Amino acid sequence: MYKLLIVDDEPQILEGMKRTLDWEKYGFGCIETSETADDAISKAVAIYPDIAIFDICIGKDRGYEAISKLNGLGLPTKYIIMSGYNEFEYAREAIRCGVKDYLLKPVNRSKLQEVVEKIIVEDLHGTLEGTSDVNLDPVLGVRYDSLSKLTNHILLTVKTEYEQNITLKMVAEQFRMNGTYLGQIFLKETKMKFSEYVMAYRMLKARERILSTDDKIASIAHSVGYSNLGYFYTHFHAYFDKSPSDLRR
Known part of the structure; x- marks a missing residue:
């Protein structure tokens, strides 16, 4: 049973986060909330949460300062920061405290889900077996528990970093492995090259945003990791056999 602590000085935000996932x-069998930094520290010491989600600003206090204090106490908690401010200074301080991710408000459900899944698998050494709605990989169509732990880690890395310029070499460096060897392992188990998987996952995320938002296609392309709009259109048409505009009609 995992324990979760959510910290925000706005009660409606706390309730919303409890319902987001x-x-x-x-x-998670234990979920605690706090509206002040002092209360958050007290509750964290009392329950030792596996994951704690802190707002960057808790009244006059700063979430990363509370996290720094808890780090000093040696808690094994994994932290996520949420913020209504896209400020570099805040993000830098959060990184210094070792937070797992920095999410902008309003917190995107899919992004939160990806971060939580990654923490569960990589940091808490758990599985996603009980989550029937996320137990099948959307690209491979197979159960996560049918794949090796290494491949699961690679898939979760793609899910959390697909918006960036992610490459097999970068992933291999994270795992301190040879890129060619890692690519061979991934291909053998998934029957797909790493680059093919990344492209397919980006296409699925793009389709999701095209159908659920009115955002411009160029903006969507950029949001799923494409800096070149021409490449995006080419890959999209090859994958779905229709253009983004045709899909939206």
Whole structure:
């Protein structure tokens, strides 16, 4: 059973975060909330949360300062910062405290889900077996528990970093492995090259945003990791056999 602590000085935000994910399916049997930094520190020391989500500004206090204090106490908690401010200074301080991710408000459900899944698998050494709605990989169509732990880690890395210029070499460096060897392992288990998987995952995310938003195609292309709009159109048409505009009609 995992324990979760959510910290924000706005009660409606706390309630919203409690409903954003089906925490019970992820194995969270204890969910505590706090509206002040002092209370958050007290509750964290009392329950030792596995994951704690802190707002960057808790009244006059700063979430990263509370996290720094808890780090000093040696808690094994994994931290996520959420913020309504896209400020470099805030993000830098959060990184110094070792937070797992920095999410902008309003917190995107899919992004939060990806971060939580990655923490569960990589840091808490758990599985996603109980989460029936996320137990099948959207590209491979196979259960996550049918794949090796290494491949699961690679898939979760793609899910959390696909918006960036992610490459097999970068992933291999994270795992301190040879890129060619890692690519061979991934291909053998998934029957797909790493680059093919990344492209397919980006296409699925693009389709999701095209159908659920009115954002411009160029903006969507950029949001899924394409700096070249021409490449995006080429890949999209090859994958879905139709253009982004045709899909939206």
